[in-house]
Amino acid sequence: YAGVVSLVYLAILSRSLGLKDFGHFSLIFGTAQALVALTSFEIWQTVIRYGVQSRLAKDWARFGRLVWLTTSIDICGALVGCLFAVVIFKGFGDLLELNPEYIEIGLIFCCTLLWTRMSTPFGIVRVLDRFDIGTYVEAIAPTGRLIAATAIAFTGPSVKAYLIAWAVLEVVAAIVYWIASYRLAPGALTRRNFGHWKQTLSENIGIRSFFGITFASSTLDAVYRQGPLLAVGYFLGTSAAGLYRLADQLAQGIGKFAQIVARAVFPEFAMAQEAGNAAEFRKLVRNVTLIAGVGGIIVSVLALVAGEHLLTAIGGEDFARGAAILVPIAIGASFELAAVSFEPVLYSTGHARLALAARLTAVTALVIGVLAFVNLGPLAVGWVVATGLAVLYCAMSMSVWFVLRKSGSVDG
DSSP states (O other): OHHHHHHHHHHHHHHHHHHHHHHHHHHHHHHHHHHHHHHHTTTHHHHHHHHHHHHHHTOHHHHHHHHHHHHHHHHHHHHHHHHHHHHHHHHSGGGGTOOGGGHHHHHHHHHHHHHHOOOHHHHHHHHTTOHHHHHHHHTHHHHHHHHHHHHHHHHOOOHHHHHHHHHHHHHHHHHHHHHHHHHHOTTTSSGGGTTOHHHHHHHSTTHHHHHHHHHHHHHHHHHHHHHHHHHHHHHHOHHHHHHHHHHHHHHHHHHHHHHHHHHHHHHHHHHHHHHTOHHHHHHHHHHHHHHHHHHHHHHHHHHHHHHHHHHHHHHOGGGGGGHHHHHHHHHHHHHHHHTTTHHHHHHHTTOHHHHHHHHHHHHHHHHHHHHHHGGGOHHHHHHHHHHHHHHHHHHHHHHHHHHHHHHTOSOO
16 A cells, blocks of 8 residues: 555655755655664564563563663664764755755754654564554555645645655654554553663563664665665766656665565564474465565566656656666565565574674675766666675575574475
C-alpha cells in the first residue's frame, strides 16, 4: 500500500515543483534521513533481540527496564542529531547548493524527523507480535502525504509547504506509535521501571556490543542510502540530484519493502533461535530467501522494460532521462531484496559482527567508486551503487552460509 501511494504523491510532488525545486526538496529530505539513520542507532533491533526473552518469560518488569534504556538512548540520539543538523544547514548548506531561503525550514524539518523517528515504539510493537498495529500506524504518513500533496499542488506548491506538511504528518504518526506502544505494554512502561541502567545491562548479556555493532551497521547503511544522492548534489548540482532522486525513490520503494520484510522476519528468527528449533529456523530462512530472490528478478525486468514510461508518467518529460539511472539502481535494489533475510539471520544467531563486516565492505566499494566516477554523471553513480549492493549480497550470503553450516542448520 505505502509503495503504491508513494508513487502517486511522488508524481504530484515532482510535477508541481519542477526539476530544480524537487532537487532542493530531495537534498533536504535526504540529509534529514541520513541524520536520522546516523543518530537513531536502529535501536528497535536491540528491543527485539533482547525483548523477546522477556516476552517469552512474561517478565514485563525486565522488558520495561530494557525499553526505558532504549528510549533514553533514542532521546540522546535526537539531541545529538539536532546539533549536527544546525552545523550542516547553517555551516554547509551552500556546499549542497541549497537556496538560502530553504535553510531555516530545512533545519526545522530535519530536527522534527529526528524526534519523530525514534524507533523504540516500533521495536515494542514488533516484539509483541502486533504487526497489524504497526501496519496501520505506518500507513498514516503515506496516506497523509497523498492528501497533503494533492491539496498543496492546487493551492500553491512550494518546497516549504511540502516540508511543513511532511513534518506535521511525522509528528502525528510518532504520537500514535507511542500511544499504541503504551497500551500494548502498560505494565512495562511505568515509572518504577525507569533508571535501572546497571541492572538492565547486567541482565541482558552482550547488549553493549550488540548495540555498538548495530549502530555501526546503521551508520554504514545511512552512508549507502543517502551518500550517493548527497554526492550527486555536491558534485553535479541540484537538478542532477532531483533527477537521481526520482529514479532512486522508485528503486528505494523496493528497498523499503526489503526493510519491511527484514523487520517482520527479525522477531520470527529471534524467537525460532531462542526456541532452539533448527529445522523451523532453516525452513524460515529458505522460504524468505526464495521469495525475495524471485521478487528481485521481477524488479530488474520491470526497470528494463518500463523504466522510461514510469518515470515520464510520474515526473514528466524533464525526468524521462532518469530512466537510464533507474536501471542500475533497480538492479542494486534487487540484490538488496534477495539478501533481505541474511542480516536478520546473522543478528538473531549472535553473529552481528559478520553483518557489520559485510556492510563495511560494500560501503568501501561505494566510496571508492563514487569518488572515481561521480564526474561521469548520475548514471555512473547508479552503477556504482548497484555494484556495491552486489558486493553486499555476496558478503552477506557467504556469512550466512558459514553460520548455518557451523550451527548444523544446513546440509553438508
